[in-house]
Amino acid sequence: MNQRYVYVLALLLTVVGLAVFFYKWQVLGFPVTENQEKPVWTIEAAVKFDSGPGSIKVQLHVPTLTPGFRMLNENSVSRGYGFSLNYGSGGREAQWAIRRADGEQTIYYRISVYEDDSVDQSDTTPPFPPLPVINEPLKTAVDVLVSEVRDHSADTASFTTELLRRVNDPSPDTNVELLMTGVDSSADFVGVVTTILAAARIPARMVRGFPLAGRQRSADLVAWLEVHDGDQWLYFNPVTGEERLPDRFFVWWRGNERIVNVEGGSNVDVRFAIQENHLDAIAIAETQSAERDAFAVDFSLYSLPIQTQAVYSVLLMIPIGALIMVILRNFVGIDAFGTFMPVLIALAFRETKLLWGVILFTTLVALGLSIRFLLDRLRLLLVPRLGAVLIVVVILMLIISLMSHRLGLETGLSVALFPMVIIAMTIERMSVVWEERGAFDAMRAGAGSLVVAVVAYVFMGMSWLEHLIFTFPELLLLVLSMVIVAGRYTGYRLSELRRFRALSTE
């Protein structure tokens, strides 16, 4: 019965710990390995124009629906302008306004995005477009082209492909030639194609954006064709007719409108620059989950002040040390001072690094012990004697630090407040055992403590483990459940197999 409770509890802790862990890992995108960086692109639109005499109003299309990308942040830099974001027919529009401005004006809009495959085109299904009003003789040309293409196609996708094949034909027929007169940019070209598709009652629109790749000081907008087949939007390369988006294509805006509209200004020019950065995946995960109002993030350790974070990154490793202690005690059977003294010693090693820590520790304990025995001759009471040992340890540390500084060994100086107390306590414990159980037992327990401390130090110092626990503190529940299960281990310890070996030789 009792036993079952233990396992149920352990299982419960494991399940909760793992569930939160997987949620944070898979859904919120917290990285399991350290220093995971994601590329983040910052795209800057610079709108330049000469101001006119009156008030100025600038409207710029800004990204709304961006399949494959998620926005990290956006901002605008424009001195003196009032700024607002509105929804227009083609998506979001940034609007700047000012009563008066002199000379050449530049307004910047910046957006930072990162790749996220889970962001999908969540646009609504559009109604069938109204028949475009086209004047003769173009109307006939469109009608003929549409009926011919329709004969050679089965559905929306194949219709679009066929149409694009025909309009891109190096030796176009007369209808196409007629329709394409005066088309001198890819945007115009896609515009004409959407009109033809509208005449065939197929919802279509122009998409403009950039294939994001590295750093581009001056990026050109690429026009793409978007066609709705009744279920979803399909993307077509307007030149080749291929049904796909370019790699890492970032959609800026949709529709046939111009990207910017400046009232009260002239010589309008829009330039784009793209900058690729690498940002810590944790920062991205946090921004992202903050948007989703995820509970987990409010309690993330990364929201603490940096100094507190540093303390916790150490503190959170103590359970790992405790687990090591439990294993070495109850499964291996190593003798050590105190229950968790070795874990504290391991913590002290963090400040000094292992080799130097072990040397320093053994030296200090050995020196402290000899002085402790000298003090013993004075027949001091327990507490004053402990106090005296502590003072002697402080003085010894001071001497060692000064000596190592003289010798040019800087690590000697890194001894901190905390190890001092631990060393003083170890000396006292060891001397009591020494007196009562003899040198052998004291040495054995001392060596055992050191072994446990070193093993604990190695595990507690694993930076990937530290990162994992710090990012996913819920994993401590797993450690807890392991410790609880270990608490029900009633088998032999490794040391007992040696201890009872006389019994098994029958």
Next chain:
Amino acid sequence: MILARPKQLHDIGVLGLNERNADYIARLNPRRLYPLVDDKVLTKELALKAGMAVPDLYGVIAHQGEVRKFADIVRDRESFVIKPARGSGGDGIFVVIGRGKRKRDNYRLSSGLFVSEGEILHHISNTVSGQYSLAGQRDHALIEYCVHFEATFAEVSYQGVPDIRVIVYRGYPVMAMVRLPTRASDGKANLHQGAVGAGVDMSTGETLTGVLGNDVVDEHPDTGALIAGLQIPMWDFILESSARGYDVTGLGYLGVDMVIDADRGPLILEMNARPGLNIQIANNTGLRERIERIEALYDPSANALQRARVARREFPARIQADLFKTA
């Protein structure tokens, strides 16, 4: 063989520390009962109330201010023992067996050394401030009757007093050993400090071979005398007293330590809620087997005498006893 195979140990019924702690101590020894055995003054009172024989208590020094009462307490005593009330594993025990002929404030310890009264007072101060207590908490120092031990084990003891440890499971004695001091153990009857433990045939009270550290020994390392085959006097009484230890403390997994005084017979020294496991090596038998036997014939209404009889009947030593009879 460096290591035993766990399967083999399990088959013999050897109890491991983890199993002892998790399955027996945690289940049968409620923490609230620990003070009854952790504090030797309390144990003594309880044992006296239950009509068990204990060494006389001369005095208790409860705090630093009382340390100077020491001289008064021992004024008329030639020999006595000073021990911490909450000590463990025989730590911190001073056995004074005599005084200086000219200077009465010089005390002779069981090791033969003379110490001054100052040194003894320092030791008492340390004891009172908690040096030997389990968690370093404040403690009392007991000054009690020094046992004049009976001659049975004189040949196999090096100074000090040999004592008898009986493991009592739910009131039934299940295993016993005699702990013999050695030079290495400084006269203390503690296996951790190098004393020899000799198994005991529960049905006869005769000693079996011994264990030193983790190894089986036939002879006492200092005297060279054979350990096995010694008859413990008043064995029935010892079994019954130890069985009564359960009635007094309520601890289901109990170690009862007794000494045999030349004049007063077996006396209860102390009881232990976490008795060690080396007794299994001394008896060349696992504890679990015997515990399971007791579980099978457990009778809640049996009195101490009846339970002691069960132990005599059920747990004769197997192979060793035969060996010695034929030899």
